[in-house]
Amino acid sequence: MGRYVVQRLGQMVPVVIGTTFLIYALVWSLPGDPFAAKCGDRPCPQNYIDRMTAEYNLDDPLPLAYLQYMGNLLTGDFGQTFSGASIADELLQRYPTTLQLTVLAILVEVVIGVAAGVLAGTRRGGFLDNLVLVSTLVVVSIPVFVLGLLAQITFGVRLGWFPVTSDGTLFSLVLPAIVLGSLSLAFVARLVRANLVENLRTDYVRTAIAKGLTRQRVIGVHTLRNSLIPVVTFVGADFGGLLGGAVVVEGIFNIPGVGNMIFRGINAHEGATVTAAVTVLVLVFLIVNLLVDLLYAVIDPRIRHA
Amino acid sequence: MHSPVAPDQIVPSAAHVPGRPPGRAGGQRGRRRGGGHRAAVPRSLAGDAWRDLRRSPVFLVSAAIILVLVAMAAVPGLFTSADPRACDLANSRLPPSGSAWFGYDLQGCDMYARTVHGARASILVGVLTTLGIALVGSVVGMFAGYHGGRVDALLSRLTDMFFAVPMLLGAIIVLATFPSTVGTPAWQTIGKVVMALGVLGWTTVARLMRSTVIQVKQADYVQAARGLGAGTSRILLRHILPNAVAPVVVYSTIILGVFVVLEATLSFLGIGLQAPVISWGIAISEARAYLRQSPHMLLFPGAFLSVTVLAFIMLGDAVRDAFDPRLR
Numbered sequence: 209m210g211r212y213v214v215q216r217l218g219q220m221v222p223v224v225i226g227t228t229f230l231i232y233a234l235v236w237s238l239p240g241d242p243f244a245a246k247c248g249d250r251p252c253p254q255n256y257i258d259r260m261t262a263e264y265n266l267d268d269p270l271p272l273a274y275l276q277y278m279g280n281l282l283t284g285d286f287g288q289t290f291s292g293a294s295i296a297d298e299l300l301q302r303y304p305t306t307l308q309l310t311v312l313a314i315l316v317e318v319v320i321g322v323a324a325g326v327l328a329g330t331r332r333g334g335f336l337d338n339l340v341l342v343s344t345l346v347v348v349s350i351p352v353f354v355l356g357l358l359a360q361i362t363f364g365v366r367l368g369w370f371p372v373t374s375d376g377t378l379f380s381l382v383l384p385a386i387v388l389g390s391l392s393l394a395f396v397a398r399l400v401r402a403n404l405v406e407n408l409r410t411d412y413v414r415t416a417i418a419k420g421l422t423r424q425r426v427i428g429v430h431t432l433r434n435s436l437i438p439v440v441t442f443v444g445a446d447f448g449g450l451l452g453g454a455v456v457v458e459g460i461f462n463i464p465g466v467g468n469m470i471f472r473g474i475n476a477h478e479g480a481t482v483t484a485a486v487t488v489l490v491l492v493f494l495i496v497n498l499l500v501d502l503l504y505a506v507i508d509p510r511i512r513h514a
Numbered sequence: 515m516h517s518p519v520a521p522d523q524i525v526p527s528a529a530h531v532p533g534r535p536p537g538r539a540g541g542q543r544g545r546r547r548g549g550g551h552r553a554a555v556p557r558s559l560a561g562d563a564w565r566d567l568r569r570s571p572v573f574l575v576s577a578a579i580i581l582v583l584v585a586m587a588a589v590p591g592l593f594t595s596a597d598p599r600a601c602d603l604a605n606s607r608l609p610p611s612g613s614a615w616f617g618y619d620l621q622g623c624d625m626y627a628r629t630v631h632g633a634r635a636s637i638l639v640g641v642l643t644t645l646g647i648a649l650v651g652s653v654v655g656m657f658a659g660y661h662g663g664r665v666d667a668l669l670s671r672l673t674d675m676f677f678a679v680p681m682l683l684g685a686i687i688v689l690a691t692f693p694s695t696v697g698t699p700a701w702q703t704i705g706k707v708v709m710a711l712g713v714l715g716w717t718t719v720a721r722l723m724r725s726t727v728i729q730v731k732q733a734d735y736v737q738a739a740r741g742l743g744a745g746t747s748r749i750l751l752r753h754i755l756p757n758a759v760a761p762v763v764v765y766s767t768i769i770l771g772v773f774v775v776l777e778a779t780l781s782f783l784g785i786g787l788q789a790p791v792i793s794w795g796i797a798i799s800e801a802r803a804y805l806r807q808s809p810h811m812l813l814f815p816g817a818f819l820s821v822t823v824l825a826f827i828m829l830g831d832a833v834r835d836a837f838d839p840r841l842r
Contacts, residue, residue: 348827473688
């Protein structure tokens with residue numbers, strides 16, 4: 209286990225360096241004027257150009273400038289917004305909301321997704337199975353922003369069950385979390401169903417049934433644990449999609465999180481703010497993926513000894 | 515069950531080939547045609563898949579929808595005679611009626627005409643991006659898998675770096691750096707979105723290609739070709755590629771729908787396609803402020819978008835089933 213963790217951390221370092229370099233190079237050092245898109249519809253004022261040039265060391269050669277930028281990131285300095293506020297402060301203020309939203313979305317997708325998958329997988333070919341298959345297909349094909357707008361108008365405005373926009377309470381995050389998690393929910397349900405159907409045919413399940421174990425124990429303990437391994441992988445890999453979806457959902461429901469900051473930054477053409485916030489989300493995604501890999505070793509003993 | 519494939523073969527065509535009986539393996543070059551096997555004409559994996567596909571209702575339905583959409587993208591005049599850019603502010607946000615089936619949008623343009631014309635941007639972005647990532651990913655994956663060693667290590671780490679950036683977030687970074695404005699020509703705006711999605715989209719294709727090439731390159735016929743003195747490019751293009759391409763074809767079909775969604779999402783965010791281009795994403799973003807009063811502005815472009823995505827997902831499912839020997 210210890211060796212595995214060290215090994216994974218070792219693989220992680222070059223990826224983080226490469227990814228942040230990729231983003232830095234994309235934003236600041238591609239041919240052309242890096243300030244063409246950073247200040248809204250007008251050209252950037254000279255003092256802003258001077259400030260950003262100093263801040264991002266744009267006069268230095270690329271590798272050196274990148275190293276200084278990484279140093280800044282590591283010490284928590286993410287630069288300033290166009291109006292001069294610290295991006296780090298704003299991120300710190302907004303991050304808990306985005307965290308709540310994504311954790312809620314993951315809860316929605318895992319709890320409902322696994323339940324639907326088990327219902328469908330244990331009644332293969334039945335009514336519930338077909339219902340799950342068809343409804344997941346429909347959910348998958350409706351893009352998150354369309355679903356968000358539909359949910360907002362239906363459950364928020366028409367029926368009044370949920371707040372239309374965020375008022376800061378956890379309850380107001382429930383509808384956005386369902387919307388955000390819906391796509392992954394459908395994938396989780398299909399994944400669990402497929403794995404369950406496959407695993408129910410294995411020898412060890414037949415043995416468990418032959419031993420006289422109850423159906424609940426056979427499915428809940430013996431089969432489900434094995435069927436959940438791919439789900440953990442999926443949730444980890446999908447976390448990046450969730451963060452991308454958070455930009456859309458926080459924009460629609462006006463939730464004051466990091467995604468909303470990006471959404472507003474895009475509309476105000478504040479390139480520097482957008483890229484700084486997105487970089488943070490990408491870093492979070494990398495860390496979460498590492499954690500998922502470690503979690504993987506906890507669930508699947510075969511990996512622990514590898 | 516009409517194909518003699520062992521059940522333990524997992525990757526569609528890669529492992530499929532060595533398992534072929536001699537008559538079929540030789541038949542690849544047409545030399546042992548009619549050598550006493552069931553069919554006079556040898557069947558390839560693609561041929562088998564095509565036979566399966568023609569009988570699959572899911573494939574037929576999704577292919578029909580996609581054909582209509584492609585026709586809509588290529589010749590929108592077939593579906594509507596109204597000019598999507600002839601707008602009358604007096605008609606602003608009028609609901610659907612006999613003269614305008616889908617109603618009017620904010621600028622008083624005919625929603626039906628605009629929805630029909632919106633297919634072009636979605637299909638164009640989806641197809642171009644998919645072609646781009648299939649090409650780049652295949653080349654990278656083939657080189658990494660075929661050469662192995664240091665080339666492989668370098669290319670694989672490079673792939674990892676691009677893979678680590680979530681696609682929507684990465685595309686936002688690219689497009690925030692190269693924004694389009696109302697004055698940007700349409701092909702440039704579309705090109706930027708294709709680039710933004712393509713820059714990060716090729717990694718899965720590269721990984722798929724690499725792993726199948728590693729399997730295929732050990733096959734006897736590749737060794738034979740090398741023994742006969744075939745050059746690297748000939749071995750790669752004539753012997754390895756045709757036998758390693760199936761997983762990429764399957765993935766490309768599925769990912770096309772994802773690219774359509776991502777384009778619409780970026781356009782909705784206001785960072786993808788821009789005003790002179792007609793796009794479902796832009797139409798939906800315009801509808802956002804008037805949801806309560808004019809839901810038709812959301813419903814029609816939203817429905818077209820969803821049906822398009824659904825069609826590509828169903829097509830991808832059908833193609834995957836057809837190419838997967840485990841299901842035969």
